[in-house]
């Protein structure tokens with residue numbers, strides 16, 4: 001992939017993964033892309049300015065109050081000369097400063113002073129990433145249109161496991177290339193409704209029935225459709241994920257709320273119903289916390305059927321999206337159940353997967369799906385959920401291409 005003549009301003013912040021920024025510089029330089037690096041003071045604890053200077057073949061900047069650089073208003077000029085600003089790795093601290101608009105060093109000042117597109121590649125300990133402060137900061141940045149690469153799941157330098165690992169340099173490079181290369185927008189002018197995540201059905205004000213859906217697949221689909229130019233409304237159950245960039249996200253808890261949000265979002269050209277909606281809710285949910293009484297019997301929960309969101313939207317008459325895509329998560333007989341479900345729900349496609357515990361799919365980073373349509377059943381290989389999303393978005397786009 002050639003990025004000849006393009007210019008990236010790379011901000012390296014102080015995380016243990018900072019050494020991987022050197023490999024990213026190498027990939028960018030190999031593609032013909034010019035790179036100027038800015039380091040935070042903390043970053044210089046992890047990689048040397050000399051290494052970045054040698055690989056970028058450019059001066060490395062780190063001082064906001066440099067007399068020489070500031071005689072040319074360096075903190076403004078640096079971003080003006082770039083096509084894209086990339087923060088890799090992006091620490092929790094720098095992401096928080098970006099979200100809050102703080103400008104107390106060269107990196108944060110030029111991030112506030114720029115009008116260029118920004119890509120961040122977060123890298124931090126799993127608990128830092130999942131902390132409500134970081135979740136909120138990422139939501140703020142996403143809503144502002146900041147692009148995000150990663151983070152990945154996996155074993156971390158601190159020996160913990162989970163999301164927070166810096167995306168691989170090759171993946172960050174691919175995200176940069178996508179942002180610097182004009183993308184086809186085959187879904188421009190189309191409105192797509194996507195549901196994602198689990199629903200929570202209250203038992204009483206403090207307890208609820210839930211499921212193991214993480215929302216990763218649905219959120220990735222919403223992002224992939226937006227990348228193809230669609231206006232996307234995402235109706236999300238409770239998840240620990242940031243809202244995808246460039247997507248209008250509505251947050252709901254119960255199946256009834258999800259249905260109401262979906263109906264309110266119509267008309268749509270496409271509906272993708274990836275949420276794991278609870279089939280049942282508690283009919284006799286307590287308005288006060290249910291109490292244990294000594295020697296008393298446990299409460300009897302009476303369940304009642306939830307509204308069927310997929311079937312309701314697929315039968316919405318003139319409001320029915322032209323293409324309705326349902327999801328089927330099964331633990332056995334996946335092909336048979338998926339084909340039956342497509343007929344029964346009146347949808348066009350079913351994306352089916354086997355969520356038996358051994359597959360690691362529910363809540364995991366990968367998915368292995370079947371695309372069930374009127375034309376038959378297509379088996380896709382096991383792929384990252386982002387890649388499944390990109391393939392599905394591309395397939396949806398083909399149905400709108402004359």
Ligand SMILES: Cc1cc2nc3c(=O)[nH]c(=O)nc-3n(C[C@H](O)[C@H](O)[C@H](O)COP(=O)(O)O)c2cc1C
Nearest residue numbers: 013014015016017040042043091092093094123124
């Ligand atoms: C050994 C070590 C590793 C660290 N790794 C990370 C990391 O991966 N991600 C992160 O957000 N902070 C990490 N930190 C904390 C940051 O260095 C610290 O928050 C710092 O203030 C970040 O400054 P900066 O955002 O200006 O670069 C690490 C600290 C130490 C001592």
